[in-house]
Amino acid sequence: MASSSYGADWARWSNVELMSTERAHAHTPSSVFDRFHGVIPAGGTGTRLWPLSRAAAPKFLHDLTGSGSTLIRATYDRLRPLCGDRIMVVTGKVHRRAVLKQLPEIKDSNLVLESEPKDSGAAIGLAAAILFKRDPDIIMGSFAADQVIAPAEVFQAAVREAIHTAAEGYIVTIGIRPTHPSTGFGYIRAGDPLLIEGAPSAHSVVEFVEKPSVGVAREYLDSGKYSWNAGMFVAPVALMLKHLEANEPLLYAGLTEIAEAWDTPSRVEVARRVWPSLPKTAIDYAVAEPAAAAGDVAMIPGDFSWDDVGDFAAIGRLNPAMENSELTVMGEGARVFSENASGIVVSDTKRVIALIGIDDVVIVDTPDALLVTTKEHAQEVKKAVEALRASGDIDVL
Amino acid sequence: MASSSYGADWARWSNVELMSTERAHAHTPSSVFDRFHGVIPAGGTGTRLWPLSRAAAPKFLHDLTGSGSTLIRATYDRLRPLCGDRIMVVTGKVHRRAVLKQLPEIKDSNLVLESEPKDSGAAIGLAAAILFKRDPDIIMGSFAADQVIAPAEVFQAAVREAIHTAAEGYIVTIGIRPTHPSTGFGYIRAGDPLLIEGAPSAHSVVEFVEKPSVGVAREYLDSGKYSWNAGMFVAPVALMLKHLEANEPLLYAGLTEIAEAWDTPSRVEVARRVWPSLPKTAIDYAVAEPAAAAGDVAMIPGDFSWDDVGDFAAIGRLNPAMENSELTVMGEGARVFSENASGIVVSDTKRVIALIGIDDVVIVDTPDALLVTTKEHAQEVKKAVEALRASGDIDVL
Secondary structure (H helix, E strand, O other), X not given: OOOOOOOHHHXXXXXXXXXXXXXXXXXXXXXXXXOEEEEEEEOOOOHHHOOOOEOOEOHHHOOOOOOOOOHHHHHHHHHHXXXXXXXXXXXXXXXXXXXXXXXXXXXXXXXXXXOOOOHHHHHHHHHHHHHHHHOOOOEEEEOOOOOEEEOHHHHHHHHHHHHHXXXXXXXXXXXXXXXXXXXXXXXXXXXXXXXXXXXXXXXXXXXXXXXXXXXXXXXXXXXXXXXXXXXXXXXXXXXXXXXXXXXXXHHHHHHHHHHHHHOOOOHHHHHHHHHHHOOOOOHHHHHHHHHHHOOOEEEEEEOOEEEOOOXXXXXXXXXXXXXXXXXXXXOOOOXXXXXXXXXXXXXXXXXXXXXXXXXXXXXXXXXXXXXXXXXXXXXXXXXXXXXXXXXXXXXXX | OOOOOOOHHHHHHHHHHHHHHHHHHHHOOOHHHHOEEEEEEXXXXXXXXXXXXXXXXXXXXXXXOOOOOOHHHHHHHHHHHHHOOOEEEEEEHHHHHHHHHHOOOOOHHHEEEEOOOOHHHHHHHHHHHHHHHHOOOOEEEEOOOOOEEEOHHHHHXXXXXXXXXXXXXXXXXXXXXXXXXXXXOOEEEEEEEOOOOOOOOOEEEEEEEOXXXXXXXXXXHHHOOEEEEEEEEEEEHHHHHHHHHHHOHHHHHHHHHHHHHHOOOOHHHHHHHHHHHOOOOOHHHHHHHHHHHOOOEEEEEEOOEEEOOOOHHHHHHHOOOOOOOEEEEXXXXXXXXXXXXXXXXXXXXXXXXXXXXXXXXXXXXXOOEEEEEEHHHHHHHHXXXXXXXXXXXXXXX
């Protein structure tokens, strides 16, 4: 992550973080970590990464960093040192086979399959309800399947602080240090430091704020009080459900009904009956924002590099360029010839691709669809997907 | 063809051409046209049009104008009103099946198949020798298979003048009126008008000149004395062979040996034995230039639009852009979505192609190779082909 100006608080946080966490880890009874369970919501089709990412093969099923791991596998591996195989995945029914191929070790009872998308409130809420039914003392940590994070150790240190903080009765979000005045993310406004053993960098959260204008985003950046909301939560399941019940009683009731049946023979029958009736809402509205207003939310600054791979320009950031060229090429067996060309080529075929005299281009070559755009216009790929859907060309979406 | 400044001679030529030719046609005995035979050399792979045009499917086998006809079929149809089925095609042996598919009516004896390329001297020379053997009074007209000409009637009027002129003992080239100071073509410098009945626009030719620098090309354009050499010749076969014998006696001897055997049972045996031994040379060096020096060459100005489809920028000129867009799309069943994009898309697949925020782009999408460049760099496509050949990627050439 490129260094940029950030406030005094951020500087202080990063200086103490690793050291303090190590100390904390050594002094804390291991039981608090034993309560920790990972949850990986794996949803969204990543339309800005079309035609690579699409309904049948969403972003989290791709290796977008050239590491050899798909994003969901990397997310799972990043959590394992914290919770072993106590990891639950919530994804679409259509992705069952693909997810099992990536995570062959996952138990059936820890793979929650949605028959239809119901947004993050239902997805994360159901995980919380199932875990609560198993053990009401569980602390869950929810981390999206399609984010790129490094180094894993710094991430894990932040999660350990978050677990300590959650054990004190907080819904803890891990804030991402902003590197530029992004208008594409929501922000978290930190308040005072919390004095929690094992979590020296924990702060209270004053509020979550929606995606800002660029001017406001610049103010946020300069103040040093704001971090990006990456949707990472560590919280006692009981506290999650308390806020869910208060804000979305119908959703809470439905999720509890499914959770009661989950580890019984009637799991499939109840889920099939109840899930379609659930209201659609984001976990931010259902839990995080009202919890923040109630003073129940804390924040641990995450001083790791983080990318949500929001468009193809990110592919360029996350992958090295070719030797003697400003061209980044992704794809096994890609056959690219370039002359005076720069940009990004994602090859999902074995075709020869020749680029001549073209700069900052983005080319995504798949068997049934080809995208040609520029880094500058990478965000507009969503429009193409919408237009194709409108025109009935859904075979390639 | 865009109007541009051209000299006084050109203006005079175009004014009289059509009218005079009609008059000439009415007053001339029909026998001079009965002597006329068409020859279509169909060679070259058109590497600047890779990956659409390639060794196995060269330029002349494609419909590059969206007319529904391949270039070779259009060339054949343009000649038919002049000579019916008295048309000979010279092409590579590997293209036999594809050419017969385009020209199913062609007789075996009029399809000359080269076992290996020997340049235009041997190709056009062999046609001349075979026709001479059949009838020494034949006037041949040689027209490359991969040029785009319109309207056909104006072309045919020029050829009729050329036939009249050839009947007076000239090798007649049809000069193309230059529309810009091209450095990519050779030029023909015209001399005095020739007073030939039925060919009021016939001029003597002072010399052929090689591709000029841009400054020289501009002088040529301004002088009004120069036209582009499109390699179109109309000439008595006897005169062609006289110059060929004088300049390339070995080539002449070999071609005559094949021609003697052509309409006999030993055609295949003799051609197979002699052809590989023939020297490689262009018809320009073997016949046209020395004939011009001897005062035996005349020129008819061709006031039709002409394009040799030298690169993908030409595809843009020859095909209309999409409605509400500056994008030209070629290819049956092309599925192109574009947003703020301009340029040329040639689709040889059924894939969806999405273009977003990119200008003057050239995209050629074929099953095994993809080219992405710009109109400005279209001429450099040849480099890609050379680099692919050098790297051993010959499967896509």
